[in-house]
Structures are given as structure tokens and as C-alpha cells.
Amino acid sequence: MSLYEKIQNDMKEAMKSRDMLRTNTLRSVIAAVKNFQASSEENRKGEVKDDTVIGLIGKEVKRREESIEAYVKAGRDELVAQETLEMEILKGYLPEELSENEIRAVALKTIEDLKANGPSDLGKVMREVMIRLKGRADGKLTNKIVRELLESR
Structure with a gap:
């Protein structure tokens, strides 16, 4: 069903x-x-x-x-x-949301896969991360995590 x-x-x-x-x-x-x-x-x-x-x-x-x-x-x-x-x-109808650590792991893997170098790649990385997470994570939290990871590169 x-x-x-x-x-x-x-x-x-x-x-x-x-x-x-x-x-x-x-x-x-x-x-x-x-x-x-x-x-x-x-x-x-x-x-x-x-x-x-x-x-x-x-x-x-x-x-x-x-x-x-x-x-x-x-x-x-x-x-x-x-x-x-x-x-x-x-x-109750949504899949369980991922934890911050799980989101961070997906974001890191995406950044490595896309060979992103810094904050200028934020849009490209966010698009791919949100596709991979498929609604299992809050967009604001995901954006914050991706931004942090890209700025540290």
C-alpha cells in the first residue's frame, strides 16, 4: 500500500x-x-x-x-x-529524521564525491545532499552543516 x-x-x-x-x-x-x-x-x-x-x-x-x-x-x-x-x-507520516551526525556524514561524503572546494560550491553540494537525504532532514540544519564543512576547507 x-x-x-x-x-x-x-x-x-x-x-x-x-x-x-x-x-x-x-x-x-x-x-x-x-x-x-x-x-x-x-x-x-x-x-x-x-x-x-x-x-x-x-x-x-x-x-x-x-x-x-x-x-x-x-x-x-x-x-x-x-x-x-x-x-x-x-x-507521523514522515520518515524518522536523521541525527546531526548522520547528516554530517552524508554531507561529507557528498562534498568528497563532488570534489567541492569551498563556500562557492554550496548550491551544488546542497542540491545533491538534499536529494540523498530525501526529506529525512531539516533543510536549515543541513544548510548550516554543509556551510560549516565547506568553510573549513
Whole structure:
């Protein structure tokens, strides 16, 4: 069963149990997938891959993180709680994030493979590292680690 099918089934179960928070959260993911499919002819033809769904869920999580920041600044505690709960539901569908040491190991290997010499190669290295990590690491943390490693060269 694909991740997308699992999300659809989980949403049906949430609807049956009248869990509106989970239902609405999973609906947002399904809507994101459908928007992705509608975005091009190529996307409409094929089945949605798990990597694509993971990327879309990652974007939904990031959107909620940004909302939480804004609500904290505005003093809207009830909305912070709502967004936090939604974010936790979404994180349950993402692969476990790598530790800082694991990210560092992937980044070092990538730098060696690409023969990167310094900070000027940051873009090239980041592209490759993010492909290799496939959504299992936070982009900001990864960028910080890659930047440190390149500056020490």
C-alpha cells in the first residue's frame, strides 16, 4: 500500500470515528496531492510516488511551523495548540529524521564525491545532499552543516 493510499484510508477511519482534527489535517494532504497531480499533464498520468507525498507533507509541516511562529507572536495560544496538533499528525507520516551526525556524514561524503572546494560550491553540494537525504532532514540544519564543512576547507 502506498503512503497516499494509507493517508486516504486513515482519513476514512478518522471520519468514521468523528475525529475532525485528524480528518481535516489529512484532507489538507490529500488536497496538496491532488493539486500536485493537476499541476501538469505528466503528473496526472502516473501514480503518486511516496517520495512526492513525503515532500508535500514536509511542505505542510513547514507551513504549520511558520503559522505557529506567527501565532506565538500574536499571542493566539489556541491557534498555536491547533497547529501543533496538526503538525504532530503530519509528522507521523514522515520518515524518522536523521541525527546531526548522520547528516554530517552524508554531507561529507557528498562534498568528497563532488570534489567541492569551498563556500562557492554550496548550491551544488546542497542540491545533491538534499536529494540523498530525501526529506529525512531539516533543510536549515543541513544548510548550516554543509556551510560549516565547506568553510573549513
